[in-house]
Amino acid sequence: MxxxxxxxxxxxxxxxxxxxxxxxxxxxxxxxxxxxxxxxxxxxxxxxxxxxxxxxxxxxxxxxxxxxxxxxxxxxxxxxxxxxxxxxxxxxxxxxxxxxxxxxxxxxxxxxxxxxxxxxxxxxxxxxxxxxxxxxxxxxxxxxxxxxxRARTFILVNRTEQLRKGGRLSSAAVFFGSELVTKPLLQIVEGRLELREKVRTRSKAYGRLVAAAVEAAGTDGAAVAVQHLGAPEAADIVSGQLREQLPDIRELIVAEFGPALGVHLGVGAVGVLVVPGGCDLPTDGAG
The missing domain is CATH 3.40.50.10170 (Rossmann fold)
Structure with missing residues (x-):
């Protein structure tokens, strides 16, 4: 088998x-x-x-x-x-x-x-x-x-209350600035969810999300995934910009966050994952 x-x-x-x-x-x-x-x-x-x-x-x-x-x-x-x-x-x-x-x-x-x-x-x-x-x-x-x-993940959220309550994001990481006037851009580092930066407007936040993903993707092609919760238009915007700025993209998957993650991220969340070099690894020594 x-x-x-x-x-x-x-x-x-x-x-x-x-x-x-x-x-x-x-x-x-x-x-x-x-x-x-x-x-x-x-x-x-x-x-x-x-x-x-x-x-x-x-x-x-x-x-x-x-x-x-x-x-x-x-x-x-x-x-x-x-x-x-x-x-x-x-x-x-x-x-x-x-x-x-x-x-x-x-x-x-x-x-x-x-x-x-x-x-x-x-x-x-x-x-x-x-x-x-x-x-x-x-x-x-x-x-x-x-x-x-190799994977790098960036997530734009509207709120961080659920992440803080569940212990998945420290209060110290998000204490400054009101989420009513700033948009938290998070990243996953060695399995931990951390605050990357806060951005003033949603349009600028999308730009920062794309810029972070493009920088992480490198120049040797990448597998890219865009996820969202109840924000298909935003996902379309982000995926379109990624296609434009990553001409050597190897594959692009667009999907919605499931309930198990959506409960913590909230409606409107948009995330981008990149795997530099892609997911089609060499098969030498497969046996």
Whole structure:
């Protein structure tokens, strides 16, 4: 068979891509009032401004079941599971615990993507492409790790209350300036969400978002992803500017943030992820 690649639903990969590359998606949980729903599985209607909405990671037991099914599908070739940053969620830790509880733990590798959203999705895609090429378990794992290390993520948000409350962004990082008159531009650094700068107007903020992504992309081509929550027009503007300013762009994915991330980022959030050099890694030594 071939190595099977697993990710969690926060990776935001469009369904057509997960189907095309045989990627298995483990659902995270969204807590709406007294209900727990599985992202990407159960229907979810969310008021993103409500204080009664939160999220939780998949449990070790849930991930163990997903990994065991994927391992069976691989016919023993192995599983690489790529999850959102351990600095932002307990999902990676749950995955590590799940592997410890498995009989065939040596055939499963768990990767910290050092990111969230498509910053998890593109390393997952890199791994799946290497697996499709017939690579062995260690090579598929390295494809994910390499793409994750190279990825750079920038996110423009309207508010940071939920991120502060959840401990994903320090109060000290955002204490200066009112969010009514400034727009926080965040970045992910070594898996942590940090404030990059505050911009006075939304139009200037889009420009700074694009400029940061272009600088990070380099000159050797890049895989690029644009994400948004309820802001398709903004995503179109940003993706159009990226196409103009990155003529050697290798691929561009535009997707919406799912509920598990949207709860924390809020409506209107727009993010850009770049992987310098792209996600189509060499297949030398694939066997």
């Amino acid at each position: 071939a190595v099977v690649v697993v990710t969690d639903s926060s990776s935001s990969l469009p369904a057509e891509l997960t189907a095309e590359w045989g990627i298995v998606v483990a659902p995270l949980h969204v807590l709406v009032g007294d209900r727990t729903v599985r992202e990407g599985v159960d229907p979810i209607e969310i008021d993103y401004s409500a204080d009664t909405v939160s999220t939780s990671a998949a449990s070790p037991g849930e991930l163990r079941e997903v990994y065991e099914q994927a391992l069976e599908r691989s016919r023993g070739d192995g599983v690489v599971a790529v999850h959102l940053s351990r600095q932002l969620s307990a999902t990676w830790e749950a995955g590590v615990q799940a592997v410890r509880d498995m009989d065939a733990a040596d055939r499963v590798r768990v990767v910290d993507s050092l990111g969230a959203g498509l910053a998890t999705g593109l390393p997952t895609l890199a791994a799946a492409r290497r697996a499709r090429a017939g690579a062995a378990l260690d090579a598929v794992y390295e494809a994910a790790v390499t793409a994750a290390r």
